[in-house]
Amino acid sequence: MKLEGRKVTLHDMCLRDGMHPKQHQITVDQMVDIAGALDDAGVPLIEVTHGDGLGGASVNYGFPAASDETYLRAVVERVSQAGISALLLPGIGTVDHLRMAADCGVTTIRVATHCTEANVSRQHINLSRDLGLDTVGFLMMAHMVSAEELLAQAQLMESYGANCIYCTDSAGYMLPQDVTDRVGLLRNNLKSETEIGFHGHHNLAMGVANSLAAIDAGADRIDGSAAGLGAGAGNTPLEAMAAVLERMGAETGIDIFKLADAAEDHVLPIMDEPVRLSRDALVLGYAGAYSSFLLFAKRAQAKYGVPSHEILLEMARRKTVGGQEDLIEEIAIEMAAKAS
């Protein structure tokens, strides 16, 4: 694989996807501290939002330590070179949240839908584009559809005004060939000026390998997370990704040692427990379930005495999509009733 001279934009997720393992309790001071370290290391884009996106504060997903607005204003104030992005899932957040984020000074809005439901994103993508923001269409659980189906959805988002489309492996299920097929087809069929991105989870330890496959197939943006802090077994470890790309001669603009310091000295200390490839995370990746279900399944195990990995397997079997956390407790109750 030759990536010599390729320009790749690395996008950090630890302050958004990392909110999942932190149960949305990262403090404003921690956010500012970590964003500052990432900014100093030259990370060009940093996502800051509730784990489930703008408006995610809820009983269902968890109430955060501070509001999206408080986090965004504080982080935007701190960074000098990095752009700040916010995630928005239509059905959870609304255009009102989007306007608020724009007012806080975000540079990028990422509008996320399940990989077959892109047509719920029109009003949000339209508005983000009208506001002059870098506008990303984020197709989640992309392993659940073929490359052709993913392309059709990507074209919808492109037609609404997205200037970048993501193939999002929310379950950490994909293997490099799955990524090559999807990203390759998007690259060959979307407008040449439309950027392509890949978001990985490390549930099968494929984060870096899959991201390389994506870049090789034409991706311009890669999501990762300092110290891997993200849902499931975490996201693609950003410092490893940056180091690999530098070794291969690709350009990221990132200072590897400063990024490693940010991960080691700023992100690692805030972890409640190490983000690792646990049995539960393995099941997410092996069976194809949404990564943020993990902690919910663990809580259900503690309450109902049902193994969390079996709950996650059942969530995959039922073809659940991102956001269906509310089904986990019900499945645990059913499994507990059957077992007794």
Added chain:
Amino acid sequence: MTAKAKAAIIGPGNIGTDLLMKCQRSELIEATWMVGIEESAGIQRAREFGLKTSTEGVDGLVAGFDESPVDFVFDATSAYVHAENSRKVTALGATMIDLTPAAIGPFCIPPVNLDSLLGTGPAQNVNMVTCGGQATIPMVHAVSRVQSVSYAEIVATVASKSVGMGTRDNIDEFTRTTSSAISQIGGADEGKAIIIINPAEPPLVMRDTIHCLTKDAPDESTIRDSIDAMVSEVQRYVPGYKLNNAPIIDGNRVTISVEVEGLGDFLPKYAGNLDIMTAAGLRTAEMIAQRRTA
């Protein structure tokens, strides 16, 4: 028995046709008009059922109104055109039952506030909120009528095939309208609504989670009795409405999970989210009609 009240249906799509089929069984309401904007399968079907039809929108109904008047008009189109439809219809003296999220008239969740709406005199326009609202607000109210609820949140999970382009183009309207009805009608101090669309095959039946945070510690038996009574009320017009399990009580959180299977009149059974709208709309018209003849 007195003559049935007459009704027009605007919108000959899936919702309008399902409503027509439910009207066929009603002892109080007879659908006599189907209004569309062009020839369509839905218009043709209504004609076969012996209804008068308009393919020129609500203006066709207005032109033929003297010859064939109606007491009720159901609007199953979209929020964008509802205001104009409502203005023209209410000028003729008919009562508008609004199945769009336009929410010009007061919100109506039949087992919760239809009685009080009727008590305040004949509303010219009542709004049926959203599918998620019809499915969940009865449960919010079931809790709030026995204990103060500071916050209620609902998560509606629906089959992709049951979500039409109207909802998709303006999904924020679902979120906003449902949220405000959770507090206004459901009785919670604050409301939040989330909708999840799942494309699994075979399509899943509509499923809703209702989380209520009570101000004082929840009184489990009182809440359970209130919920059971409310489920029976909803089952009077949506027989496939059921609790998935006993309410979960965890600290001040009361979590209720329901499944809504439709009757399968014209819409498929999994589309309980659409069925509960047409059933609630018809139930509203029936209760207004009953009150008028009583």
